[in-house]
Amino acid sequence: MPGRETAGRPSPPTERVVAVLNFLARHPQQRFGVSELARQLGLSKPTCLGIVTTLAECDYLVRDTNDKTYRLGPALITLGHTAQEAMRVDPAARTELRRLSGIAGTTAALSAVVDDRITVLDLVGPPGADVGVQVGQSYPFAPPVGLMFVLWDDAALRDWLAREPTVPLRTDGERLQRVVDECRRTGYLVERLTPAGRRLYGLMAGMSSRLPDELRALLGELVADIGERVYLRSETPQGSRQRHDISVISAPVFDHHQRQAMVVSLQIGTALTDGEIAKRARALTTTADALTSRLGGTKPAFDG
Template sequence: MPRPAPGVERTVALITFLSQHPGRPFGLSELARRLEMNKATAHAMLATLSDAGWLLRDPEDKTYRLGPALVAVGDAAAGSGRQALELARPHMRRLSDELGVQAVASSVMGEDILVLAVEGHAATPVGFGSRPGNRVPLSPPLGTVFIAWSDTETVERWLRRLSPRPDDHRLAIYRDAIKTIRLRGYTVALDDDRHHSLARALRTFAAGDGDAEVRAAVERVIQARGVDDDYLLVDLGGIESYQLSLIGAPVFDGAGRVCLAVTLAGFPHRLSPQQVVPYGRRLTAATTAITREIGGRPPNQAGS
């Protein structure tokens, strides 16, 4: 097992912390306290990163924020995802204007879903994921819009994040839900009183600055909202109307991978099963157009 590199870990923690608070400057003392390091170490790290342009230091109030050199780093890392995001924004604005909902773009970063952009204003409050930079754990049942089009190994790795270890019946429910979502082309999640507790947990996660104990506690709340308790709406029939939390659909790159998800949230009223389908079709028409514009293709067409 590789030996830990404390200096690297502290740098990653700092950049992650500042990215979770975009636009907000922090002084040396507060950063040292929030990141649990001594001020001398923090000062040396801040000075080095400022010299490199990764941070900007305000000479008057002596605070720090992310610097312009990270833009080039982000562009290099984003690749097709950045191009997809730029092309997605006009589609997201049209979706928001036409449907009266908020449109959110997100991608996977490590073990989290990262909100990249938000267009429009929700008619009803959005519990989480409504601000660029927000992170949501990629933990079942969250993230099906990314997982449903993944290979078997990725799906199984996602399912292994379930705790406690699920039995075969519960795993079968998840796998059937994933197949249905892939065939339908979009994922649908419900909003109810239990969703509010999930939203509170995710707000706690966003403010937790990567704390391992906070992550573990939030993932327990997420997994309490399993696919088998109707958080994910798999069967669109049988109930008169639904209050939706979100509808999400994928954008694919040239290799058939999901490089971006576009999600509709903040629905103003309950929808009948017959009304849900047009929302999904309008969304998938937009994500299909974005996929085409970036030269992408769904997995079953990749490489053809």
């Protein structure tokens, strides 16, 4: 499958501007002078000064006149809101995510496939929470990554399975069908927390679908089967009080064509019983249904 099309040659001056903004975004509570920014980013001081001066004049940065340091500015707020609207993120979605986060006591996220990339659209969590992902972060949309975005749509699932995988895979068709059936019946997907899973997304963040051979080999050791990290309650003995290490619980948001438009997720990162999973899943699916309604969408009916 071809990678993302490039319109032309990269622009080094633009890359330097992006580097400044990305660095400050990674340190939102701090302010930096020109000398420190230049040193951190490997830029000459005159080049760095020109960049931050122009960005400050446009309100993309704010300059402290006392100590001559810079931080992110208010124009980026408007830019971010506009980008979210362009991706069909209803401003009320943040209210729904905040409610969900408060009920579950953990971070709630909204994500979608944008230009063939899985992209985090919004993220709301308890103060100080760090789940290892950020708004705007993106991942290749190809097996084994992205199952939650196609589980509730037969055509989308077939298309996704037909994509060139990011790593060599084996597929247990019988178990994958059980995953599809149970997730459609319950309305949500539960992923196990594993060391491999934690490393997988960290390694793939921001990368294209054409991964270097060395990284493909490493990822092949981490994830070898589509859906292998999915937790199915039907595979646990009835009445068991066993706790399961859970990474994420996700539920679909549908548009007016009854197609998956987005996914709402709860970042868990701890061990839960079946009852605790079900409690969080109920709050999650309520949020997903509310966002579906706001989109003017409709949930499809599945047999069984």
